[in-house]
Amino acid sequence: MLVPFLIMLREGIEAALIVGIVASYLKQTGRQKWMGAVWIGVITACVLCLLIGLLLDLGSAEFPQRQQEIFEAGVGLIAVCILTSMVFWMKKAARAIKAQLHDSIDAALKPGDRQGLALAGMAFFAVAREGLESVFFLLATFQQNVGTAAPIGAIIGLLAAIGLGFGIYYGGVRINLKRFFHWTGVFILFVAAGLLAGSVRSLHEAGLWNGLQSIAFDLSGVLPSDSVLGSVLGSILGYQDMPTMGEVLAYCLFLFPALALFLGGLHRHAVAKTSA
Template sequence: MLIPFLIMLREGLEAALVVGIIASYLRQTGRQAWMPAVWIGVFLAAGVSLLAGAGLQFASAEFPQRQQELFEAVVGFLAVGMLTWMVMWMRRAAANMKRELTVALDQAFDRHRQHGWALIGMVFLAVAREGLESIFFLLAIFQQSQGALAPLGALLGIASAALIGLALYRGSLRLPLGHFFRLTGLFIVLVAAGLFAGSVRALHEAGVWNHAQQVVFDLNHVLPLDTPLGSLLAGLLGYQPAPTLSDVVAWLGYLLFTTCLLLTRRAAGSAAARQTRAGVQS
């Protein structure tokens, strides 16, 4: 329940920030009459995301067992890729999101006669991106967990994001978004590592990957999956009490790759910032 809640809180808050910035722009520029176009874009994006999720879920239910395991692996890899891209994109775009959106809105109102369609398209693309990312992630989580807690956590996350976004728009809440996205980004990387290892395991169950299946260690006598802590760690980090060499390499390999990527992006961003400051001073 915790993972779907936090992921949907973050995804929903990203979408709410975009919608809030656009709504604030319309209010500040005296264009409140265009708000229905914003809501049309939001509802269209939500509808497309729900239809995509329902279609994928229905299609997977029709597969035989082996094909279901392969489908689970493919969805898991897609979810890992989208989660990783989401973390990288938000680290880069968070600081300039408002400026870039307002510039795009100015251009839309200056250059297009059909302002409503341009506004609907902008909101639709922004919210649909978050929605489709969420759909692939939730499918991967729902396939690896049973019960109603995961869907309940996702709904609570969306509802919380909507309330926080409304409070931010009205100015009644000041949230340190930079720290929030950094901390949730680190958490998402750990979650994605567990999803990646689980997807590799699904490939083995589908008969596609049969290498490195020797058990590295066995903690069933210390922390089995049927204990509360074992279940919590399995849901959060993809914990397995008796992981194979393939599981361990996949989990550690993803963490190492993503950490190097984050450090590289951070170094590149710092260098660009220093060059910008040097140019301003000169």
């Protein structure tokens, strides 16, 4: 439940920030009448992402076992790429996103017959990007976590993000967004590493990857995967009590360089700012 909750909270806050920046700028420039177009774009994006997620989930249920494993591996790999790009994109774009959105709004509202359509399209693509990221992550997570806990966590996270979004926009809520995105970014990299290891496991079960299948270590006697703590660690970090060498290598070869790039980039920025 925790992983879907935090991912949807982060994704929802990103989308809420974008919509909030757009709404604030329209209000500041006396163009509130265009908020209807913004909401059309937002709602259309949400409905489309929901339909895509449902279609992919329903379609995968009809696959034979081997194709199901291949589908799970593919979704997991896509989710890893999306989550990683999301973390690094937000780190890079956070400082300039407000100015970029203002420029996009001004461009969309240039005199012409399609001002509303252009603004709706801008809002649509901004929210659809966040929504599609969430769709692929949730698909990968739901396939690894059977039961209602994961969907409930995702719904609670989304509702919390909506509530925080309204709170931030109306000025009643203050959170340190820089710190929030920093720590959730670190957490997401661990989640992505677990999804990558799970994709390697699915590829093996599908018969497409048969190398490095010796057991790296056996913790089944100390911390079995089906124990309460093992299940929690499995849902959050992709823990397995008897992982193969391939799974461990995939996990480590992804996680350590990604963390070094993410945290190292932040350190360099802090040093440069201090020197200035």
